[in-house]
């Protein structure tokens with residue numbers, strides 16, 4: 415049996431580049447950007463008026479002028495206007511180009527208008543209420559970097575530089591496969607010895623959040639059928655995520671079937687809990703990566719996050735960082751295995767604290783629903799309240 419760090423290293427050694435593709439802007443949300451994005455013009459692209467009011471020439475203000483004849487009115491969206499006489503003013507709206515010969519904008523709240531004359535009601539500053547051309551970013555500057563996730567805010571940035579189509583990382587084709595004759599579909603009423611399949615649907619939902627729509631497949635515990643269906647899945651996907659059938663049961667055929675299908679076993683069984691029977695391999699000919707998760711729901715879900723999510727992030731070259739939390743209680747640790755414990759996190763006194771959940775073993779998927787993620791305890795020492803440990807968010 416290998417340790418968790420060795421297992422993770424073997425998993426990360428198989429990362430795969432799936433290439434890039436262009437997608438429509440709104441389809442790119444949550445995808446990974448595959449190109450650097452540059453400002454196509456200055457931001458803002460012109461001296462942008464930031465208040466509704468009047469625009470004047472500051473020399474008139476410096477000369478003590480307080481009343482201005484209104485020459486014209488310019489809305490946002492009209493081409494740049496001009497102040498013909500620097501002693502006068504023009505009415506101007508937020509978002510409009512600052513008119514020629516003007517360098518100061520005075521809000522409507524600070525003036526009164528009567529008979530086409532604007533009169534100051536208070537002392538005002540010169541050269542304000544203008545968002546200067548290029549003061550945010552200059553044309554040609556890099557404004558987004560490749561390998562970052564595109565969120566709602568990046569959609570706005572991409573839109574403003576005219577990216578109707580965006581180059582993103584291609585995503586792998588994934589099959590999620592459950593095994594086990596005790597499993598029935600969610601819409602069915604299980605017999606006393608049966609349960610509804612849930613692992614596969616959790617993984618499906620987790621992948622949909624990554625914008626991957628996987629194939630869902632359930633295979634009966636019958637060796638011949640399993641062999642045929644797994645082979646078919648290998649031929650049509652980049653990744654197989656299997657759940658169940660990898661421990662030592664008499665009907666746990668998966669390990670031998672995978673080897674028969676020339677999936678090289680890179681490891682089977684890891685010094686960790688949950689997920690000791692984790693199986694991982696690669697079919698080199700077809701470049702298919704196979705994660706075979708132990709069937710207990712928490713085991714599948716936690717190991718999906720610990721191994722597959724990291725493999726996917728590394729394959730897509732996504733920049734990631736680790737999170738840490740502070741323990742709220744002492745934990746007696748097992749010196750031989752890495753443990754992943756379900757926690758609920760809370761900010762307390764400016765610190766991110768983790769409270770252990772009472773889970774009833776790795777079959778207790780209801781407790782899983784109360785967790786924000788797991789803390790990872792390396793097989794080192796007993797942990798004390800206040801210790802800082804790694805946190806993996808679901």
Ligand SMILES: Nc1nc2c(c(=O)[nH]1)N[C@H]1C(S)=C(S)[C@@H](COP(=O)(O)OP(=O)(O)OC[C@H]3O[C@@H](n4cnc5c(N)ncnc54)[C@H](O)[C@@H]3O)O[C@H]1N2
Nearest residue numbers: 592594611612613614658659660661662690708709710713
């Ligand atoms: N003799 C040993 N027995 C077991 C060991 C061991 O080392 N030696 N390991 C235990 C551990 S740890 C786990 S985890 C399980 C993993 O077993 P399998 O991967 O073979 O999984 P199954 O036996 O098929 O299922 C286990 C459990 O999970 C339920 N399950 C499976 N698939 C689903 C699904 N899609 N949705 C919901 N629930 C699912 C299944 O009904 C079982 O109750 O083995 C231990 N045994």
Ligand code: MOO
Nearest residue numbers: 688689690713776
């Ligand atoms: O992976 Mo098993 O969960 O330790 O029950």
